[in-house]
Amino acid sequence: MSMMEIRSLTKRYGSKTALDDVSLKIAKGSIYGLLGRNGAGKTTLVSLISNRDFPTSGEVLLDGANVKENDRALKNICCMGAEQLLPGYMRVKDVISSMRYFYKNTDAEYANALCEKFGLDPKKRLSRLSTGYRTIAKVIFAMSSGADYIILDEPTLGLDANHRELLYKLIIERFNETEAAFVISTHLIDECAGLFERVFVLREGRLIADEDSDALRRSAYLVEGKTAEVDSFIAGKKVLTRSEVGSFCSACVSGGDVPSPDALPDGLEVSQPTLQQLLIAMTEEG
Amino acid sequence: MRGYLGYVFRGREGLRSYAAFMGAALGGLFVLHLFILIVLVKDDYFDHIDLMFYEGLGSLFAGAFFGIVTERLMKLSAFGGVSRRSFIIGTGVAGLLFAALTSAAIQVMYIITELVYRLFGMGLDCMVMSGIGTHRSEVAIAPRTIIFNAAVTFFGIMLIYGFSVLFVGLRSRLRRAAPVITGAVVVFFGYSYDMYAGPLGELFGMLEDRLMFSEYAVAPEIFGTAASVNGISMTFGDGVLAFVVSGVLIFAVMYAVFALAVMRAPLRGRG
Known part of the structure; x- marks a missing residue:
């Protein structure tokens, strides 16, 4: 070919x-x-x-x-x-x-x-x-x-x-x-x-x-919830990007399987990022 | 290479564009000659006139148009996946053929204009004829005169083509410095021609001598055949060859600079 x-x-x-x-x-x-x-x-x-x-x-x-x-x-x-x-x-x-x-x-x-x-x-x-x-x-x-x-x-x-x-x-x-x-x-x-x-x-x-x-999309996941809970969840994990709006926080975590909702602390949500979200996380400065 | 040459000679932006530009320019010069004829015909003093607009202005227009066409072809070849090497070789070949065709077209226009002038009892001197001055009616449009004048015109076109490609090449590499450098080269050529300075001056001096003495070779029945400069015998063929070869050499030197510039120039258009 x-x-x-x-x-x-x-x-x-x-x-x-x-x-x-x-x-x-x-x-x-x-x-x-x-x-x-x-x-x-x-x-x-x-x-x-x-x-x-x-x-x-x-x-x-x-x-x-x-x-x-x-x-x-x-x-x-x-x-x-x-x-x-x-x-x-x-x-x-x-x-x-x-x-x-x-x-x-x-x-x-x-x-x-x-x-x-x-x-x-x-x-x-x-x-x-x-x-x-x-x-x-x-x-x-x-x-x-x-x-x-x-x-x-x-x-x-x-x-x-x-x-x-x-x-x-x-x-x-x-x-x-x-x-x-x-x-x-x-x-x-x-x-x-x-x-x-x-x-x-x-x-x-x-x-x-x-x-x-x-x-590539499956290689990361988004975690959203209250700042303290998100921070505690992502501790020790490879975080591509983290953004905070008021008391709300969102983080894109790279590597590992997407945790099942049952395994998550209350108040946290996980989702598959879109390619654009993932790209933003991968290419963000700082 | 074959595709690129095919486009240069049959496509929209090569020979067709150039011929359209040149046709308009020569048409304009023809009208200018007719206007001058109308003015002169009222004056009994003139029976022939040295204008040389076709050779002079015609060559200038030809050089400018060749530069425009070359720049367009450079952009199109970048778009069309033509390598720089093919572009340079193809455009060089095109330059020689365009110059030859332009030279022939200028001679055709000269003959037509001369015949129109004759209808009114006047004559138009081509570059070679302007030096002879007498017995012009016998030799003004004789094949030898036309061939010799075509060689001189070819030299002029190649010289202006050279300036033109030099400018295009430098512009692709150095942008704003191109007019300054090309201008300096033009001034240097002009200085060499006027002052007979350096090797270029020698070349121009030699060509001028050849032009002058070969004019005799154009009309041997009038002026005889024996003509020599510094002991070197001049013939009609020597003169024709000297102008053609010198034109190609001067073009080749400036084209080499163009080629070097293009080989290292990123090909980009407007953003």
Whole structure:
């Protein structure tokens, strides 16, 4: 099976380390979440995978071949970033017709069908599109590219709830049809959580989790109740985060099985955190 | 590489964009020539005029348009998963072919304009003709004149293309310093040309001598064939080759700087 392997990737900008010794594997036929706070290194990672930027050290391999200056490998990777690489005066239909020169498996018919579904006028110039529609256009270009690895950086930027729902549905449909690997970097974690089979979590440039999405959620639990009781319960346990509002306290505890309600002191409640709650707990500063 | 070259020559942002820009610019210059003709036709004093707008302004426009197209192609290639190496090689090949086509297009425009001028009893001097001055009606649009003028025009286009890619390359790497450095290089070239200073001055001096003496080779029936500079015999072929090769070499030097800059530049668009 086709596989992308990222080995010890590090990127430094002067004294700032944007990405620190990140290693992970992306296999065709899975949907991955790339999660982390602003400045965690998600966009840097996408730029390095697509050869748009240079790593300070480390390498990106596709089926064993380094993607650096490798046209054959790069043709299998289509990265949609938040940045605007395409000239603003180009019309959406011009970009769609140009895609075939770069990605030989481009499905122009599918791209036009997506334009219709999203209500995007293909005759419009990119510069004339709203933020949301510009994002939609870029997502359409990436999804119709026919590439084996489709990396979507902030694909929901500026999209309304209806368009986001439609996008999630289309990603699943496309994934089922093509079995391409999708890597989705987003801040709308709970909305996308159902898509992800596996998640990568970055914190300050370091990969702090590379796990199956469900297993990651099961690796922690939330305890809520009165402060004194919560504090007494979590004593000696690995606490990811603890927050207090008045006399009420909530803590996210990592590791171990979720205690059954019968085993809990009165007044305490436990629950499974959502992926977003867990991410907040994992990536909170301090 | 093949896909990228296919896009450069058949796609939306390569040759098609460049040809559209150039077509508009040459069309504008043609109108300007007609306007000048209308003004001159009233004046009995002139029978021909040295304008050289096609070679001069035409080359400037060509360089600017090539720079614009190169920058667009750089962004598109980053979007389309084209390696920097393929982009650099492909754009270099495109540069040479675009310059040759532009040079040919300029000669076509010159011939058309010259014929229009002749209808009104006037003549338009191309760069080579402007030095000969007499017997122009016999040789103004002779194949030898046109080929030689195309070589001189090609040299000019390659020079301006060189400045253009230098600017684009430096801009991708150094951002705000690019206009200053490119401006300094342009001034240095201008200084070398005016003052015959340094190796570049030598080159320009040599080319100018070749231009002057090869003009005789353009019309041997009028001026004879024997012409020499510093004991070196000049022929028509020498002159054509000197301009073409020098143009390619100067472009290659500036393109090498462009290539080095692009090879180390992160490719990013607007955020």
